[in-house]
Amino acid sequence: MTAIDKAKILIIATNGFEQSELEFPRDQLRMKGAEVHVATLDGQRIKGWEGADWGREAEADAKISEINSHDYDALVIPGGQINPDLLRVEPAVINLVKDFHNEGKVIAAVCHAPWVLVEAGIVKGREVTSYHSVKTDVVNAGGHWVDEPVACDKGIVTSRKPDDLKDFVAKIVEEIEEGQHNRKAA
Numbered sequence: 001m002t003a004i005d006k007a008k009i010l011i012i013a014t015n016g017f018e019q020s021e022l023e024f025p026r027d028q029l030r031m032k033g034a035e036v037h038v039a040t041l042d043g044q045r046i047k048g049w050e051g052a053d054w055g056r057e058a059e060a061d062a063k064i065s066e067i068n069s070h071d072y073d074a075l076v077i078p079g080g081q082i083n084p085d086l087l088r089v090e091p092a093v094i095n096l097v098k099d100f101h102n103e104g105k106v107i108a109a110v111c112h113a114p115w116v117l118v119e120a121g122i123v124k125g126r127e128v129t130s131y132h133s134v135k136t137d138v139v140n141a142g143g144h145w146v147d148e149p150v151a152c153d154k155g156i157v158t159s160r161k162p163d164d165l166k167d168f169v170a171k172i173v174e175e176i177e178e179g180q181h182n183r184k185a186a
Contacts, residue, residue: 009034011025012040013038014041015082021080024162041087045057049081079112098120104182108175112130112134132147149163
């Protein structure tokens with residue numbers, strides 16, 4: 001059991017992340033006292049996507065391939081169409097997601113980011129939500145897709161879209177404070 005003000009949380013993203021889906025969880029979790037790091041593919045700052053164009057940059061604290069899941073309590077993956085599509089083809093990303101999963105740590109993915117969970121093989125038999133266009137991918141991977149603001153199954157937290165971010169962050173906090181989640185290895 002970890003209090004949110006003692007938690008260490010990792011956000012992984014690359015260029016094309018949905019602006020609000022990185023910034024809102026990062027900032028809200030920090031306001032609640034958590035230590036939040038952003039890791040990118042090359043360890044450099046990345047540019048978000050907002051509306052129909054490129055948005056603001058986000059600073060990076062680390063390179064994804066150099067992260068050790070043992071150092072964190074939770075993993076957050078922002079959506080957008082570009083970000084998770086680029087992340088899900090990176091072996092270092094998939095291995096990191098599997099490590100968090102196998103250690104029973106909280107994993108949170110919003111919008112299109114459940115694509116990364118599908119690629120890591122961790123949605124089978126789980127209740128999952130996502131942006132509606134990802135529904136078929138979740139179902140084909142054996143997940144039970146629901147149209148709810150937030151779904152949570154043994155510490156795997158998912159949400160549909162930016163409008164759900166308050167519920168998403170609240171569930172992340174709740175799951176971190178519950179502690180480790182027992183699940184089968186990926």
